[in-house]
Amino acid sequence: MGLMGAAAAVALTAGTASAQEFTLRMHQFLPAQANVPRDVLDVWADNVERDSNGRIRIERYASMALGGTPPELMDQVMDGVADIIWTVNGYTPGRFPQTEVFELPFMVADARAASSALWQMYEEHMQDDFAGVHMLATWVHGPGMFHTNRPVMHPSDLQGMKIRGGSRGVNDLLALVGAEAVGLPVSGVPEALSRGVIDGTTIPWEVTTALHVSELVHNHTEFEGPALYVLTFSFAMNQDTYDSLPEDLQQVIDQNSGLEFSIFAGGTQADADGPARQIAVDAGNNIVTVSEADAAEWRTLVEPLYATWVADMNGRGIDGQALIDEAQSLMAEYEAAHQ
Numbered sequence: 001m002g003l004m005g006a007a008a009a010v011a012l013t014a015g016t017a018s019a020q021e022f023t024l025r026m027h028q029f030l031p032a033q034a035n036v037p038r039d040v041l042d043v044w045a046d047n048v049e050r051d052s053n054g055r056i057r058i059e060r061y062a063s064m065a066l067g068g069t070p071p072e073l074m075d076q077v078m079d080g081v082a083d084i085i086w087t088v089n090g091y092t093p094g095r096f097p098q099t100e101v102f103e104l105p106f107m108v109a110d111a112r113a114a115s116s117a118l119w120q121m122y123e124e125h126m127q128d129d130f131a132g133v134h135m136l137a138t139w140v141h142g143p144g145m146f147h148t149n150r151p152v153m154h155p156s157d158l159q160g161m162k163i164r165g166g167s168r169g170v171n172d173l174l175a176l177v178g179a180e181a182v183g184l185p186v187s188g189v190p191e192a193l194s195r196g197v198i199d200g201t202t203i204p205w206e207v208t209t210a211l212h213v214s215e216l217v218h219n220h221t222e223f224e225g226p227a228l229y230v231l232t233f234s235f236a237m238n239q240d241t242y243d244s245l246p247e248d249l250q251q252v253i254d255q256n257s258g259l260e261f262s263i264f265a266g267g268t269q270a271d272a273d274g275p276a277r278q279i280a281v282d283a284g285n286n287i288v289t290v291s292e293a294d295a296a297e298w299r300t301l302v303e304p305l306y307a308t309w310v311a312d313m314n315g316r317g318i319d320g321q322a323l324i325d326e327a328q329s330l331m332a333e334y335e336a337a338h339q
Contacts, residue, residue, distance in 0.1 A: 090167025115266030
């Protein structure tokens with residue numbers, strides 16, 4: 001009887017050990033059915049729950065359900081309002097200046113290569129910028145482009161148009177090519193388009209599906225070769241929350257995060273561009289493709305952004321040209337290894 005009682009106690013203890021012990025709140029700004037929450041963030045959360053044998057449960061809060069606005073997400077995770085967040089670094093202009101190197105125009109040709117480079121550069125010398133968080137992943141999306149209410153082939157076509165930009169760098173780019181830049185989180189794009197507050201938006205193809213952009217405007221301008229621009233993202237966890245986990249659960253978090261997940265996330269976003277583009281094609285929308293040769297007039301107009309950005313970084317005590325060189329070198333290394 002005593003042995004049976006001891007066995008029962010052991011079984012009860014084992015059952016308790018595998019039961020949920022930690023509930024983490026994950027907060028982000030897109031609808032739950034959008035590509036990134038569904039195909040990136042939920043994949044990470046599901047894997048962590050599985051690998052922790054259910055000891056970690058992750059509550060998913062979409063569309064800013066915990067309150068606040070998208071630019072407040074990084075502060076929310078630093079302050080513990082949320083345990084995990086995903087956000088656009090450019091929503092807080094100038095706060096994470098080193099990440100902006102990847103947002104320079106015509107800088108990035110491959111989202112996986114740039115996401116790999118961004119994570120490596122984060123680990124090497126960007127961690128102080130993100131004090132208070134345990135970074136899970138950093139990445140970029142596929143090529144940013146125009147979605148407008150009238151066709152855009154040349155910079156002159158943007159004259160008089162109000163175009164939404166998602167970061168300081170994109171807004172500076174828009175001003176140089178003749179548009180009126182309107183700063184706006186991506187979640188505000190559908191209403192702004194439908195009300196005529198803006199004439200178009202800059203986003204990659206994949207975001208158009210959740211926002212129904214291909215129904216709201218019927219002209220899309222994409223660029224062959226390097227992207228007009230990309231934005232950078234942070235997927236971050238509150239440092240105290242991470243530190244509160246036992247070591248084996250910290251390992252679960254770490255094994256599902258870092259370089260490989262960053263590459264997966266950026267690549268997954270880029271891969272979703274094709275199906276989203278097809279929706280616009282099937283709708284009969286007008287897709288303008290600017291060849292790499294024809295992009296020269298665009299490049300000439302935005303080239304000053306490089307010197308301006310380097311000067312801004314130098315003024316902050318950061319070697320801006322060294323960041324450009326490092327990013328280009330790391331992206332080239334990745335592309336050479338994955339040809």
